[in-house]
Amino acid sequence: MRQNTLSALIFGTAVAVLLSAVPASAQATRTFISGVGNDADPCSRTAPCRTFAGAIVKTFINGEINCLDPGGYGTVNITKSITIDCKHTLGSDLSSGTTGVIVNIPVSANDPTRSVRLRGILINGTGASGAVGTRTGIDGIRILQANSVFVEDSVISDFSQQGIEVAATAGVSLNLDNVVIRNTNVAGVTLATTAGQVVASFNNVRIDGTPLGLSAANRVRANIRNVMLSHNATGIQTSGVDNIVNAESIMVSFATTGVLASAGSTVRISNSTITQNSTGLSASGGSIVSMSGNSVTGNTADGAFTSTVPKN
Numbered sequence: 001m002r003q004n005t006l007s008a009l010i011f012g013t014a015v016a017v018l019l020s021a022v023p024a025s026a027q028a029t030r031t032f033i034s035g036v037g038n039d040a041d042p043c044s045r046t047a048p049c050r051t052f053a054g055a056i057v058k059t060f061i062n063g064e065i066n067c068l069d070p071g072g073y074g075t076v077n078i079t080k081s082i083t084i085d086c087k088h089t090l091g092s093d094l095s096s097g098t099t100g101v102i103v104n105i106p107v108s109a110n111d112p113t114r115s116v117r118l119r120g121i122l123i124n125g126t127g128a129s130g131a132v133g134t135r136t137g138i139d140g141i142r143i144l145q146a147n148s149v150f151v152e153d154s155v156i157s158d159f160s161q162q163g164i165e166v167a168a169t170a171g172v173s174l175n176l177d178n179v180v181i182r183n184t185n186v187a188g189v190t191l192a193t194t195a196g197q198v199v200a201s202f203n204n205v206r207i208d209g210t211p212l213g214l215s216a217a218n219r220v221r222a223n224i225r226n227v228m229l230s231h232n233a234t235g236i237q238t239s240g241v242d243n244i245v246n247a248e249s250i251m252v253s254f255a256t257t258g259v260l261a262s263a264g265s266t267v268r269i270s271n272s273t274i275t276q277n278s279t280g281l282s283a284s285g286g287s288i289v290s291m292s293g294n295s296v297t298g299n300t301a302d303g304a305f306t307s308t309v310p311k312n
Contacts, residue, residue, distance in 0.1 A: 027060040033091075035071030052076035052084060052093070061111050067091040067120070077102045081113050087120030087153050095137035095159070096127030104144040114147040118154060125159035125184075135160045135185060148173040155179070161186040163207070171196025177203050184210040188232065192217035192240065202227055213255075216243040216265065230254050235277070238265035238286055247272060248291075252280075258299065261286030269294055269305075279303055 031043035032055070039054030041047040043065075049055040051074040055065045059082060067073065067086035075095050076084075084091070093100045100123040105114045118141075125137020140156035140163045143149055149172065156163040156179070163181035166174055171193065179202075181188040188207035191198040191214075200222040206229075207213040213232040216222055218240030227250045229235035235252035236245060236259045243265040250272045252258040258277040261267045263285030270291035274280045280296045281288050281303030290305040 029063040031059045034068040083117040085119045092122045099139045101141045117150045119152045159184045168193040182208040187212040190215040
């Protein structure tokens with residue numbers, strides 16, 4: 001009898017030790033959020049969370065958060081690889097007085113990809129300032145550290161600074177596909193890093209209603225295709241050092257300056273239209289190269305390409 005009691009005690013102690021080694025709330029590789037969810041829930045399909053911020057802490061590195069239904073899911077600070085996918089419903093991030101999405105993924109052996117995928121999200125910076133409804137959100141997306149960030153099928157609107165700002169201290173890749181950025185007070189997209197390069201790829205992107213559409217501000221390599229820049233004070237501008245922008249099938253219109261290239265920067269343009277601007281092209285110490293098939297006409301002052309690459 002004494003031996004049986006001792007054996008039961010040893011077994012019970014072992015079970016308690018094993019249970020204590022299991023996390024109280026294990027992370028899942030796929031989690032769910034809903035407009036009627038609760039962040040105290042496990043973020044499962046049948047017990048979803050309520051916000052991006054609530055779900056991300058319960059999602060494993062490189063996992064996926066799915067939106068189940070339309071809802072406002074709040075701002076989020078991303079510190080690990082993740083996919084947030086609301087494409088087949090409405091996932092909204094109302095960023096009054098703050099930044100909508102911050103991407104700041106440190107180097108880690110447990111997170112070798114350091115990659116973020118955002119899909120089907122409306123990021124809105126509208127807020128209130130006293131009795132005035134205005135743009136109180138800071139940036140739509142701010143990228144500080146990551147290997148790669150993908151934004152697809154999304155709208156970023158009404159921010160007091162940038163729609164997307166890359167302000168990195170190392171190399172990062174930004175990829176936009178089917179994205180609208182509109183009504184920001186400083187810039188649509190600003191790209192810069194102090195080391196390495198920002199490698200950007202845009203396809204089917206529209207930027208409207210901002211002082212500066214696309215700013216290649218430092219150490220940028222950008223390929224943009226099927227991009228419309230309209231009603232911006234400047235469509236494309238390079239500044240800082242070591243910037244190359246390759247543009248194909250773009251339209252720049254209704255700007256004070258369509259394309260401006262600063263010293264040490266090159267903008268190459270092909271199969272594009274630059275029209276109805278005060279100044280079409282301004283090579284302010286940099287190079288604006290015509291590859292082929294461009295139309296620069298109908299501007300108050302068209303400006304001129306610094307060089308033209310002949311057809312083979």
